Amino acid sequence: MLAAIFLMSGTVCAGDITGENERNAWKDYFSNFIVNGYIKNESAYRLHSPQQFSKVQNLLQLEVKGEVMDYVDFYVMTWVMYDAAYDIYPDDYPDKVRDEYKSNFTADEAIDQIFREVYFDVLLDSMDIRLGKQQVVWGEAIGLRITDVVNPQDYREFILDDFIDSRIPLWMRKLNYYLNDWTFEGLWIPFFEPNRFALAGSEWEWTFNRFDPSGGMQVIVHDADEPTTVLENGEFGGRAYGLISGWNISTSYLYAWDDSPARHARFDPSTFTLNFDQRYHRMHVVGFTFANAFGRFVPRGEFSYNLGKYFSTADQTDTDALKKKDFLYYMIGTDYSISDFFFNTQFIQKIIMDYEEGIYEDQVQNNLSLWVQGKFINETLKPELLTIYDSNDGSWLIRPKVTYDFTDHVVVTAGIDILEGSPRSFFGQFDTNDRIYVEFKYSF
Numbered sequence: 001m002l003a004a005i006f007l008m009s010g011t012v013c014a015g016d017i018t019g020e021n022e023r024n025a026w027k028d029y030f031s032n033f034i035v036n037g038y039i040k041n042e043s044a045y046r047l048h049s050p051q052q053f054s055k056v057q058n059l060l061q062l063e064v065k066g067e068v069m070d071y072v073d074f075y076v077m078t079w080v081m082y083d084a085a086y087d088i089y090p091d092d093y094p095d096k097v098r099d100e101y102k103s104n105f106t107a108d109e110a111i112d113q114i115f116r117e118v119y120f121d122v123l124l125d126s127m128d129i130r131l132g133k134q135q136v137v138w139g140e141a142i143g144l145r146i147t148d149v150v151n152p153q154d155y156r157e158f159i160l161d162d163f164i165d166s167r168i169p170l171w172m173r174k175l176n177y178y179l180n181d182w183t184f185e186g187l188w189i190p191f192f193e194p195n196r197f198a199l200a201g202s203e204w205e206w207t208f209n210r211f212d213p214s215g216g217m218q219v220i221v222h223d224a225d226e227p228t229t230v231l232e233n234g235e236f237g238g239r240a241y242g243l244i245s246g247w248n249i250s251t252s253y254l255y256a257w258d259d260s261p262a263r264h265a266r267f268d269p270s271t272f273t274l275n276f277d278q279r280y281h282r283m284h285v286v287g288f289t290f291a292n293a294f295g296r297f298v299p300r301g302e303f304s305y306n307l308g309k310y311f312s313t314a315d316q317t318d319t320d321a322l323k324k325k326d327f328l329y330y331m332i333g334t335d336y337s338i339s340d341f342f343f344n345t346q347f348i349q350k351i352i353m354d355y356e357e358g359i360y361e362d363q364v365q366n367n368l369s370l371w372v373q374g375k376f377i378n379e380t381l382k383p384e385l386l387t388i389y390d391s392n393d394g395s396w397l398i399r400p401k402v403t404y405d406f407t408d409h410v411v412v413t414a415g416i417d418i419l420e421g422s423p424r425s426f427f428g429q430f431d432t433n434d435r436i437y438v439e440f441k442y443s444f
Contacts, residue, residue: 033066036444044417044437050092054203054435056084061116071124077117079104094201101156101202117169130174135167136187138239138252140289140302141331142344143369143388147252147287147304150187150237152259154196158204158430160399160417168193182242187254189235192227194280195259208429217272224261224278233257239287252287262310265321283308298335303328315358326353333369344371366391380405384415388427395421395428413439 037060044055060080068074086093086102099106104113119132139148143159151167159166172189198204227233237254261278268275284307291300306329310322333346348367355363368391373384382403389396401415416436421428 032068033064035062035064037062038441038443040439040441042437042439044435046432047434047436048432053085053088054433055437056088058082058084068120071122073121073123075117075119075121076115078114079116080114094199097199097202100199126178128176130176133169133171134174135164135169136172136174137163137167138250138287138289140291140300141333141346141348142371143346143386144331144348144367146302146329146331146348147285147289149256149259149285149304150189150254152193152195155206156196156198156202156204158198159397168196180242182240185239185241187235187237189256190231191229192233192235192257192280193259194224194226194257194261197260203433204430206429208424208426217274219274219276221263221276222278224280227257227280237285241289247290247292250287250289252285254285254287256283256285257281258283258309262322263312281308281310296337299333300335301330301332303330305329311352311359311361313356313358313360315356318358323356323359325355325359327351328353340375342373342375345369362392364392390421390426393421393425393428395419395425397427409443411441411443413441 040057040059040061042055042057042059043053046052046054058081062078062080063076065073065075082103083101086098090098093101100108104110107113115133117133117135119130119134122129122131136150137148138150139146141148145153145163148163151170153163154161154166154168157166170189170193171191172187175186177184177186197206235254235256237252237256239250239252241248241250243249257280261280263276263278266275266277267273285304286307287302287304289300289302291298305326307326308324309327310324313321313323315321315323328351329349331346331348333344336343346367346369348369350365352359352361352363367388369386369388371384371386373382375382382405384399384401384403386399387396396419398418398420399415401413403411403413405411414437416434418434419427419430421431423429423431
């Protein structure tokens, strides 16, 4: 009996030790992981009729990152979002808009939207490999995207979201190879994801390029069929960036699908119906950027040459109302800092090559932008102004705001978004969407 008790007690003690060792091993393993994130409320109020809240969005972002084994890191970012405006004014929006915008739990592809980024980093001596859902940031421009075209964009709030929030992360493989002062980056994207435009009946539905039928003609816009997931439909590209005589230089190339579908027109005289068949087409995008610092003065530039873009046309001799053209898109800008202020100015131009009359877009399109930021009270108070002016149609966007860091964890921002111009202009289509907003953010 005593022997049995002794054997049993020995077994229990060994089990306790083994269990404690396992618990300590798991504890040591999970100590390599870091969890952080933020809780944010952003509420916006329309300044024109109907004067009401257009946004009461609450967002929880949670990030987990750490080392899963030697030379392999892991990162995951989740979003949990709820916008109370769609419950406060349920009759103001179509059911589809409410379902898609109220919460990412009710949206299409909810799981994909909740798990915003998920990837592994394999870290080698002179090379890194990132596998998973991620963002890739190319370019130098502020406010508009020129070479920063790897990820599609979410336009559900026009272009007012920060790029870090409006880019749609993609499943891809990214490889970086390091050689002296240069980095060579290669991308392969197996799955296609289009731009996400605002739904019909939503606050930021695009209307400036809407086709207006006449004479009782019926117009039907058919949904686009996305490219199938097969090897030959994958997207790929690369970039090389580094230093030459103090200049930060990059060159890039991307062979991808145009993230916005072309509308192929098809008229049916028997029913007096104009059909638009939306199709995605391949494009080549070649890019180049430069920047250098001369004391307080930083000249910078960004160029992209886009081959194979389809432009809508009113040419009646064209069977599908489209013209395939190349276009040049570039930015020349400067940064300048003085005292507590930072200034950025940009001239941005788009030129359609081999232009033909009837194309709805102008052959040459010009935009000017100014961004000013100040930093006061130990850089806790930051007033800011962004203005973008479209000289072709006279429309403009102006965004003054002020941010105050109460603590390292609590930040409050207040601002105004003002859009002006004719109803058929890029910014003027939202002339009545001017809003004032307040944002509360707690980081942990």
